[in-house]
Amino acid sequence: MKQKNLVMLGVAVGCGLVAAIAVAKLSAGSGRGPETIKVLVAKKDLPVQTKLEAKELDNLLTWADMPRGLVPPDAVMSLDDVKDKELNRTLKTGNPVSYSDLGVGQSIVLPDGHKQITFRSTQVDAVAGFVRPGSKVDVMYVERTPSGKARAGIILKNMLVLAVNMEDRLKDGSKPAIPQVESVSLAVTDNQARMLALAEDKGKLKLVLRGNDKANAKVVEESGEIEWLDDPFEKQKDPTPTPATSNPKFDTAVLARKPVPINTLINSDNVHQYFETVRLENIPQGVIQNPDDLKGKYVIKALDEGQYLYKSLTSNDPVDVKKPDPVVTTGPVAPPPPAPDLKALNRKLPRFEQTIQEGGRSKRVIWMEVSPGKWKRFDSEREADEYKHDPEPAKPSSKD
Secondary structure, three states, rough: OHHHHHHHHHHHHHHHHHHOOOHHHHHOOOOOOOEEEEEEOOOOOOOOEEEEEEEHHHHEEEEEEEHHHHHHOOOOOOOHOOOOEEEOOOOOOEEOOHHHEEEEOOOOOOOOOEEEEEEEEEOOHHHHOOOOOOOOOOOEEEEEOOOOOOOEEEEEEEEEEEEEEEOOOOOEEEOEEEEEEEEEEEEHHHHHHHHHHHHHHHOEEEEEOOOOOOHOOOOOOOOOOOOEEOOOHHHHHHOOOOOOOOOOOOEEEEEOOOEEOOEEEOOOOHHHHHEEEEEEOOOOOOOOOOHHOOOOOEEEEOEEEOOEHHHEEEEEEOOOOOOOOOOOOOOOOOOOOOOOOOOOOOOOOOEEEEEEEEOEEEEEEOOOOOOEEEEEEOOOOHHOOOOOOOOOOOOOOOOO
């Protein structure tokens, strides 16, 4: 029994020694930093299409220690592999150089009659980075109309990609840098350049990568009308279209608030006593629209209440008013003529209908020329038919 206890005690002591040794090794190893390797990095910011000439490599690139976890899988490990190569994306200071960053200079030739234009893009808009120099793409434009509806259309087809500017972005320190698209350059004509500039300013541009099959190769650049696709989800959301309502355009017109005597001088004190403005869809030609334009002018013809004020009825000077000659009557007074049929008489006079805004409502009124050059407003057709004209003054009799 005692021998069995001694054996168990020995085993426990042995396990303890093993554990102590393991802890000591782990503690010693935890003081070391992450494993690093030497990689070729940019010595300064290098824009896209930078030529890595052999004699300039010392000014452009340098060797640096970088944690193995941050090194791209295709990092360049030899200076000979970068000599006389050209960058196909932008490298910031300290970015490692990868084989995918290198290309051969002058590989993309600008077609005759074309120019180069560059616009901002993102990794998603550039087909997740699959758009490369030499690719053929269609340009899709997405906008929101003034009515709030969205629509999309292909504005350019079969466009040649000249360059793609990319930048390394680190989301955190534990993962390698991820190239992200910043801008794309296309070969364009003058008209296409103007269209792209306007589209980039008004809405959003997305690139659609074309395939290399024969059907896509036959498609030429098109400049016809754009085929728009309205937002189908908006239609499902609101299946009943809202009828379009046209807002009529109203103008203002000045009319007499009360009778205005002839040769009345209009000034700041009485302009709003005599006149008011109304809003109409259509105003008569020559009518004054702003009562402030009357200040300092004379009304050279008496106005009735509700009568429009035309420019021809105002002047900078008063007019001479002649007194009528006295009426001389001889002989017996003739009996008055029979009363005329007012309705028949008024129906022969010029008249027109008009819709005005009065008190915040639309109102239909009738204007009738009750005497030459004198118009009067009536609120109904019946009122116009039953209007009684002022009796004409008796003409003086001439002596034989």
